[in-house]
Amino acid sequence: MARVGVFVCHCGLNIASTVDIExxxxxxxxxxxxxxxxxxxxxxxxxxLSSIRKSIEKNKLDRVVVAACTPRTHEPLFRKTCELAxxxxxxxxxxxxxxxxxxxxxxxxLSATDKAExxxxxxxxxxxxxxxxxxxxxxxxxxxxxxxxxxxxxxxxASLAAQGIDTHLIERExxxxxxxxDVEVISPEFSKSGDLIGQxxxxxxxxxxxKVHLGAKVVAVSGFIGNFEVTVxxxxxQEKIPAGAIILATGAQEFMPKGEYGFKEMPEVVTQLxxxxxxxxxxxxxxxxxxxxxxxxxxGREYCSRICCNASLKNALRIxxxxxxxxxxxxxxxxxxxxxxxxxxxxxxxxRGVVFLRYxxxxxxxxxxxxxxxxxxxxxETIDEMVDLDTDLVVLATPMVSREDARDLGKLLKVxxxxxxxxxxxxxxxxxxxxxxxxxFIAGSARWPSSVTECMGQGLAAAAKASIPIRxxxxxxxxxxxxxxxxxxxxxxxxxxxxxxxxxxxxEEHGKRYxxxxxxxxKGCGTCVAACPNDAMQQxxxxxxxxxxxxxALIKSTEEET
Amino acid sequence: xxxxxxxxxxxxxxxxxSLDLADMGFEVHLVERTPSxxxxxxxxxKTFPTNDCSMCILSPKMIMCAGHENVKLHTYxxxxxxxxxxxxxxxxxxxxxxxxxxxxxxxxGDCIAKCPVKVPDEFEQKLSNRKAIYLPFPQAVxxxxxxxxxxxxxxKTGKCGVCKKVCQAGAIEYDQKDEVVExxxxxxxxxxxxxxxxxxxLPQYGFGSCKDVVVSLQFERLLSASGxxxxxxxxxxxxxxxxxxxxxxxxxxxxxRMHKYCSSVCCMYATKESILARExxxxxxxxxxxxxxxxxxxxxxxxxxxxxxxxxxxxxxxRPASVQPGKDGxxxxxxxxxxxxxxxxxxxxxxxxxxxPALLPSRGSKALADRLGLKLDEDGxxxxxxIRHPVDSTRKGVLVCGFACAPMDIPDSVAQASGVAARVAxxxxxxx
Numbered sequence: 002m003a004r005v006g007v008f009v010c011h012c013g014l015n016i017a018s019t020v021d022i023e024x025x026x027x028x029x030x031x032x033x034x035x036x037x038x039x040x041x042x043x044x045x046x047x048x049x050l051s052s053i054r055k056s057i058e059k060n061k062l063d064r065v066v067v068a069a070c071t072p073r074t075h076e077p078l079f080r081k082t083c084e085l086a087x088x089x090x091x092x093x094x095x096x097x098x099x100x101x102x103x104x105x106x107x108x109x110x111l112s113a114t115d116k117a118e119x120x121x122x123x124x125x126x127x128x129x130x131x132x133x134x135x136x137x138x139x140x141x142x143x144x145x146x147x148x149x150x151x152x153x154x155x156x157x158x159a160s161l162a163a164q165g166i167d168t169h170l171i172e173r174e175x176x177x178x179x180x181x182x183d184v185e186v187i188s189p190e191f192s193k194s195g196d197l198i199g200q201x202x203x204x205x206x207x208x209x210x211x212k213v214h215l216g217a218k219v220v221a222v223s224g225f226i227g228n229f230e231v232t233v234x235x236x237x238x239q240e241k242i243p244a245g246a247i248i249l250a251t252g253a254q255e256f257m258p259k260g261e262y263g264f265k266e267m268p269e270v271v272t273q274l275x276x277x278x279x280x281x282x283x284x285x286x287x288x289x290x291x292x293x294x295x296x297x298x299x300x301g302r303e304y305c306s307r308i309c310c311n312a313s314l315k316n317a318l319r320i321x322x323x324x325x326x327x328x329x330x331x332x333x334x335x336x337x338x339x340x341x342x343x344x345x346x347x348x349x350x351x352x353r354g355v356v357f358l359r360y361x362x363x364x365x366x367x368x369x370x371x372x373x374x375x376x377x378x379x380x381x382e383t384i385d386e387m388v389d390l391d392t393d394l395v396v397l398a399t400p401m402v403s404r405e406d407a408r409d410l411g412k413l414l415k416v417x418x419x420x421x422x423x424x425x426x427x428x429x430x431x432x433x434x435x436x437x438x439x440x441x442f443i444a445g446s447a448r449w450p451s452s453v454t455e456c457m458g459q460g461l462a463a464a465a466k467a468s469i470p471i472r473x474x475x476x477x478x479x480x481x482x483x484x485x486x487x488x489x490x491x492x493x494x495x496x497x498x499x500x501x502x503x504x505x506x507x508x509e510e511h512g513k514r515y516x517x518x519x520x521x522x523x524k525g526c527g528t529c530v531a532a533c534p535n536d537a538m539q540q541x542x543x544x545x546x547x548x549x550x551x552x553x554a555l556i557k558s559t560e561e562e563t
Numbered sequence: 564x565x566x567x568x569x570x571x572x573x574x575x576x577x578x579x580x581s582l583d584l585a586d587m588g589f590e591v592h593l594v595e596r597t598p599s600x601x602x603x604x605x606x607x608x609k610t611f612p613t614n615d616c617s618m619c620i621l622s623p624k625m626i627m628c629a630g631h632e633n634v635k636l637h638t639y640x641x642x643x644x645x646x647x648x649x650x651x652x653x654x655x656x657x658x659x660x661x662x663x664x665x666x667x668x669x670x671x672g673d674c675i676a677k678c679p680v681k682v683p684d685e686f687e688q689k690l691s692n693r694k695a696i697y698l699p700f701p702q703a704v705x706x707x708x709x710x711x712x713x714x715x716x717x718x719k720t721g722k723c724g725v726c727k728k729v730c731q732a733g734a735i736e737y738d739q740k741d742e743v744v745e746x747x748x749x750x751x752x753x754x755x756x757x758x759x760x761x762x763x764x765l766p767q768y769g770f771g772s773c774k775d776v777v778v779s780l781q782f783e784r785l786l787s788a789s790g791x792x793x794x795x796x797x798x799x800x801x802x803x804x805x806x807x808x809x810x811x812x813x814x815x816x817x818x819x820r821m822h823k824y825c826s827s828v829c830c831m832y833a834t835k836e837s838i839l840a841r842e843x844x845x846x847x848x849x850x851x852x853x854x855x856x857x858x859x860x861x862x863x864x865x866x867x868x869x870x871x872x873x874x875x876x877x878x879x880x881x882r883p884a885s886v887q888p889g890k891d892g893x894x895x896x897x898x899x900x901x902x903x904x905x906x907x908x909x910x911x912x913x914x915x916x917x918x919x920p921a922l923l924p925s926r927g928s929k930a931l932a933d934r935l936g937l938k939l940d941e942d943g944x945x946x947x948x949x950i951r952h953p954v955d956s957t958r959k960g961v962l963v964c965g966f967a968c969a970p971m972d973i974p975d976s977v978a979q980a981s982g983v984a985a986r987v988a989x990x991x992x993x994x995x
Contacts, residue, residue, distance in 0.1 A: 013701075014788035015616065045622050047629075047706035048670055070619060078623050081630075163989040192950050200951055298864060307859040335855035340969045341824040341942045344817065382902060419861075429861055430610050431575075431620055433974040434981060444978075449861045454953045455975065461954065461982030468988060469586045 003034045003129045006062040007121060008053050010044035010069035012099050019103040021114040025068070028118045032125045036060050044069050050082045057086035064128040068096040068121050089133035091480055091542055096124035119558050126554035130547045134480035139521045141227035141245040141470050143167060148219055151179020152453060153445025154250035155201040156460030162211035163204070164468055169242050170205065170213045171233055177202050177213070179252045183274050185281040187453050188315035189342035222247070222413045223503070225522050226440025227476040246440045246467035249424060250460060251410060253401035253446040256296045262368040262397055269375045270368060270395045273312050280316065285323050286394040290377045292366055293333040297400035299362060304421060306400030307450045310337040313398050314346040321353045330356040330390050332366055332379050359383050368395050401450035414441055424448050434462045439476070442466050481525035481542045483518050489537035490515035496529035496538055505529060565590045565633070566991055569654045569746055571642050571931070572754035574602020575621065575973055576965025576980040578628045580752045583984035585633035592746050593628065594637045594656055596927070599703035600625055602756055606686060606780060608787040610973060611835040612866035618702055618789070625704040639709060643743070645935050649960025650749040650991060660739040662710035662718065667734035670698065670706035674726035674735070682714050688781040691791035696726045701789055750960050750987045753937070753945060754980060755928045757966040760815045760822070760920040768814055768918050769886035773895050774800035775915050776886060779832060782917045786839050796843040798915040800893045804844055805914035809897060810837065811883055812853040816921035824942045827970035829919040830857045834870045836917065841874040850877045852899060860972065886916060922970055935961055944969050954983045962986050
């Protein structure tokens, strides 16, 4: 007989203001094998955890159910508490009564309470059948692969190499530097980007831990944390690189306008990067008008690309600093000079006579050819008037957009992207450089348009994260993997096709053909279990028996009501 | 023997740097001035743009940090002196007397219940009181009480002793003295975060003179389930639920007279707080007075659009000229100019006004920078060594991250903090 303890969390008022905690606890006490049911203001606080631990020890519990928030953030914490109290962490079951009850049914406290009871009944039913599990360990290849040789990738690779970790930097172009290579000076310092890239390249080339692959494309990625294999193709040859961790730093690219504001029709209308090229070659216009948010912050591409205002401020300053006779205007919707340094640029630009005009989506500016040049007609919101700006050059500040091959790369690495094609990190707030997939990390503008300092900071961050499994030398695989019972398995191969991780193959052992799961590749998704017609495939912690018991418990609790 | 790293500042940046360094195998000494780690993020109700409950995502990190085998917490402590040169730095830490034996304290709170002294609660932004013996907030790590020696009757006059009488664990030690420990550190990380500007320095905004003017961090506590009102949004003057709410952006920031820089996070948190206000009070009307709506991060523009379209938030591009108390001292009258040259002065009544003051390098960061020999920029933030080394300070072996370097949001702080861990590993490997 199992000895189950149920711990219900108030989550301050998050749960308690909707779900009747006392009622739920009383209900839990009456469930089969439940020895004790308690509640805590914050189960995850030190006090909450220590009270759970004490209760486990005092009541000699061998199954623990916590009804609180989400396993995504809190399961490790409660599992660890179980372990500290001497209970195998796989004997822990999490019931989410915050998202699934309190929050979603915030206006129906009675139903929310009823649902909480049912979910707890199901959790307890499953917990009774849980078995202790042992996790498997696998070794880690002490090599890192960085995909993308722009500023972010260079920084990440240089850091890993300096940490003494063998690192392969893969760049599809023939030169390193990425988009920053097309930019002459860096905002806000006005230092030469070539110097920065040059220094990074020098560090990499001088390191015995770094190998740079130019003109190389990643064509396949297999494996899992600690044991990846990255296949790289280029210059007519293919190379397979074994790696413990992978950093994705493929950057973004400048959006090319589709004929907006006379782009391509009028030679005076250019993009920001074209202006960069002109300024670098000493071709400084006397009069220039920057139009911000061309192709961004509008239906279809709602986002702000973060760095374009700063780029325009920087280039406006380069013009006015070199040509005292210049006349520069920036037409914008909001100037995004966040922080200290950028705001200083904004201030300097204003002080030096750069004119700032604000437009709205309702009345967007027009670029018109007149006989003596180009005119930008703009309705300025601030002064509520139409303004005509004669100019020699119109610079379209377009957003950074995702690389055209980002989705393909996402598929190779099995990592997600957002609707704009930027890679989606594990948690936007607290895990900015990690993917949900272990051992694969993200940094720089491939995640979100970022400034030079931000790209470098994220490159370093990804290097720190990638170094951790390599330093430890081993990874531990969660014991929720699937396996087939050779006696029931008909070797039909349904599971092999269904498995999204290529973790299953049909093998012949002791004269029997059956499906064998590679434990370190298995992510515990359960797809193979559903695909198996013979009930031969079972997943640890999610067996058919355990899941059926949950359904039975739900039916029973519903019957009790009627 | 693992190399030692001292991390100064126990907010989210310091916590993240500590966790990564500890995972890398360094012995981390995390020094935090207040009695608990958690920093500013612990005071927030939710976080933009996902409205994740701040404490819910922070608390596991705090606990992981305190429970990590390679992390030693020095809370209620300050770095007094750093001697030596990289990589042989001697860091002297003063562990202030908390008059409580933390090995014995169970955090049960019996002493707090009986303590007769009440003082304004810093964690609750002085919206409510705490006792002289206190836990800064319910999820504090470590969960150990502290006696505020400045206000405790027993410490000051020798007359009281109630907490010692009720403490079953025998943890109260009135004669405790500060202790000084010295760590032989190979590197130091500075992550000292921010403080909020005193909004009463700009009297035109009414903070201090109008009861129903609060600052954003106070509003954050008013929204929080664990805050002084138990998560019920009320206004200070009469405890009534506000129906008309306004925010003023850039109070003391982007302002020649005060702080020239942009605090980076206010546009977004005001938007978040507006959405949350609507979730608390279904028929509340909210106005945000702003200069530029700086929504530059992932999902930020969509967040602002959601606030506008789904939550009825009115964005007004104008900087209010003055704030006066409303009738009978309740509510406020905000005078501002409408858009355009034809714009006119309007005075509008609001039930509650939230100011978004400049966020400053944390108090004490100047003194710390002087002690460590670090350079600050004209705005008081830590200066990086050079463009190649964005998280190195101007002193070798001292790394910097988070809001102490420049105003930035949580993910940027977290990324920089992890970046610092990589740099520590680099320089201790022998790199430059």
